[in-house]
Amino acid sequence: MTSPKLDRYLNVDEVESAILGLAAEYPQLARRITLPHQTFEGRTSHALIIGEGSDPVLLLIEQQRRPCVLFTACAHAREWGGAEICLSFAADLLEAYRTHAGLKYGNGVYDKETVQRIIDELYVVVLPCVNPDGRHFSQTYTEAPIETRDAREMWRKNRRVFNGAIGVDINRNHAFLWDYKRYFSPQANSTVASDVESDDAFHGQAQESEPETRNIHWLLDRLDKRSPPVWPWFPDTLAPHWYVDIHSFSNSVLYVWGDDENQTTNPFMDFRSSRWDGIRGTSCSQSTPSPAGCGYQEFIDKTDEMAARDGAATVAEAISKARGMAYDDIQAFNLKVPLSNGKFPYPTSGSASDYAYSRHIVSSAVKAHSLVVEFGRLYLPHDLPRSFHPEWPEMAEIVKEVSSGMLALCASALTRPNPFLLGPHQRPWTWPWEIWVDRIRKMPDVFRAVSREAIRTVAAAIEKGISGTRR
Amino acid sequence: MPLDFGCRPVVTEEPDGTLSVGVFVTEGQAESLRNEGYEVSIREMRAENEPRPEVGEGDRFQGGRIPLEGLGVKVHDEEEPGA
Numbered sequence: 001m002t003s004p005k006l007d008r009y010l011n012v013d014e015v016e017s018a019i020l021g022l023a024a025e026y027p028q029l030a031r032r033i034t035l036p037h038q039t040f041e042g043r044t045s046h047a048l049i050i051g052e053g054s055d056p057v058l059l060l061i062e063q064q065r066r067p068c069v070l071f072t073a074c075a076h077a078r079e080w081g082g083a084e085i086c087l088s089f090a091a092d093l094l095e096a097y098r099t100h101a102g103l104k105y106g107n108g109v110y111d112k113e114t115v116q117r118i119i120d121e122l123y124v125v126v127l128p129c130v131n132p133d134g135r136h137f138s139q140t141y142t143e144a145p146i147e148t149r150d151a152r153e154m155w156r157k158n159r160r161v162f163n164g165a166i167g168v169d170i171n172r173n174h175a176f177l178w179d180y181k182r183y184f185s186p187q188a189n190s191t192v193a194s195d196v197e198s199d200d201a202f203h204g205q206a207q208e209s210e211p212e213t214r215n216i217h218w219l220l221d222r223l224d225k226r227s228p229p230v231w232p233w234f235p236d237t238l239a240p241h242w243y244v245d246i247h248s249f250s251n252s253v254l255y256v257w258g259d260d261e262n263q264t265t266n267p268f269m270d271f272r273s274s275r276w277d278g279i280r281g282t283s284c285s286q287s288t289p290s291p292a293g294c295g296y297q298e299f300i301d302k303t304d305e306m307a308a309r310d311g312a313a314t315v316a317e318a319i320s321k322a323r324g325m326a327y328d329d330i331q332a333f334n335l336k337v338p339l340s341n342g343k344f345p346y347p348t349s350g351s352a353s354d355y356a357y358s359r360h361i362v363s364s365a366v367k368a369h370s371l372v373v374e375f376g377r378l379y380l381p382h383d384l385p386r387s388f389h390p391e392w393p394e395m396a397e398i399v400k401e402v403s404s405g406m407l408a409l410c411a412s413a414l415t416r417p418n419p420f421l422l423g424p425h426q427r428p429w430t431w432p433w434e435i436w437v438d439r440i441r442k443m444p445d446v447f448r449a450v451s452r453e454a455i456r457t458v459a460a461a462i463e464k465g466i467s468g469t470r471r
Numbered sequence: 472m473p474l475d476f477g478c479r480p481v482v483t484e485e486p487d488g489t490l491s492v493g494v495f496v497t498e499g500q501a502e503s504l505r506n507e508g509y510e511v512s513i514r515e516m517r518a519e520n521e522p523r524p525e526v527g528e529g530d531r532f533q534g535g536r537i538p539l540e541g542l543g544v545k546v547h548d549e550e551e552p553g554a
Contacts, residue, residue: 004532006542008525020535080524092541101545109546139526154495156475190474200475384495389524399542 008392009080012132018087019046026094037211039133040160047127048090051119068123068223069410073246075170077134077155080389082246086128089403106322108404118410131170131212133159153385156200158212165197168204170212174355177259177271178207188281193349203350224366240367242413243356249376249387251327253316255308256357256370258332258348263297270299281347308369318408322401375402
């Protein structure tokens with residue numbers, strides 16, 4: 001049956017059908033995952049995991065040794081193109097793998113060996129539509145009276161109904177410095193979050209209150225379970241996962257942190273310390289320093305910052321190469337103002353990318369380096385709806401160039417880091433007591449897992465021997 | 472007053488050297504900005520017949536029976552990668 005061309009945006013039903021179709025077409029390589037939390041309007045979201053092996057014995061052993069690259073998109077309703085990017089990228093990878101082909105996105109060319117290795121050695125997971133209720137509302141703007149169409153098309157949040165207001169900003173609802181009035185300076189930019197229900201950046205009535213938020217957390221937890229079972233104690237020595245949240249627009253690739261400027265020298269000045277409550281979120285490099293000054297900067301392990309910078313640069317470079325559209329790679333907190341020398345701070349609380357990276361610091365989760373891709377450019381004169389979701393011929397070009405960046409990131413994730421390069425967060429004597437409790441609690445599991453792993457290894461060796469004899 | 476700048480505010484320099492930023496506001500918010508001394512130029516609401524981004528109708532993938540094809544070019548051995 002001939003596939004319809006991807007020649008316009010996908011509605012929410014088509015997003016689900018496309019996931020189902022890819023899982024059905026490539027049963028040996030991809031599997032659909034049902035996310036457990038239904039949206040306010042009763043929708044169930046799905047993700048696609050690529051890289052499931054077909055050999056059951058290999059699956060038992062190898063599935064627990066691969067890093068994952070997780071892409072999520074469309075947390076903000078009006079940023080339609082993220083779903084098409086994720087699904088087109090997944091379809092490209094699967095088809096190229098099966099037909100032993102390389103992939104080409106404009107000037108970005110990737111050989112077949114790279115494609116084969118990505119599927120053989122990684123798990124690539126796409127969650128194309130985090131917020132289907134919001135997407136549906138935004139995409140059906142033509143059903144609204146003409147005077148309210150623009151507002152409906154520009155919807156950002158999910159569709160939870162409160163008394164007199166609707167919607168929570170999913171990208172302010174995660175469990176990272178969520179209570180912004182406690183953690184951030186009153187002088188911090190209003191982009192941090194809002195506790196006013198009608199505001200676009202309303203962060204919800206509690207952290208992780210929204211099913212869409214909890215679905216992302218569930219997915220991250222699940223990917224962790226693919227780590228070798230002995231590693232609940234030593235997760236930091238594993239190859240890290242990558243998490244990329246896709247948004248629009250501003251032609252940029254952002255790396256952590258988003259709450260304040262990075263610093264690499266004082267591990268005690270970080271988001272866990274109450275000593276710095278009330279002064280986060282202001283910039284030292286603002287041309288006009290805030291009255292609160294710049295007393296706080298967020299600690300990041302130096303090797304992690306290098307990895308995050310390198311990852312952002314890899315993605316930005318690959319996107320730019322595809323058709324020559326320049327993308328910046330910058331820390332999420334800082335926004336370069338075009339044509340000016342200064343910086344415009346853009347602090348955020350409760351963002352998905354900060355949450356994903358912070359998990360390994362506050363628990364025994366496997367480290368996930370986090371990036372945000374902001375695809376697409378501003379259409380002048382400040383045509384925001386067109387900037388968020390450009391007309392399809394332009395969006396098709398964006399799909400290709402961002403796919404090039406995604407592929408480049410996956411290729412870079414194939415290179416395993418040196419597990420002996422441990423930063424301050426990885427040193428047991430710097431662990432907070434919560435991590436000690438967590439890891440001690442897991443000790444019996446570790447011993448059981450070691451036994452299971454030994455049995456599996458022996459079983460695999462026997463199976464391999466039998467197969468060899470049969471041949 | 473929290474304003475909707477989109478995911479990231481994008482600031483551009485106008486020919487006269489002033490900086491401008493795109494923001495999505497209600498008429499009331501635009502008026503408040505004027506009262507605070509900002510120069511506000513309203514982009515008219517788009518006309519009903521102006522081209523809008525197209526969204527698929529129905530389900531072109533028939534519940535998963537038809538697989539989606541990606542937009543990337545698949546390069547096979549016999550082809551030149553740069554072709």
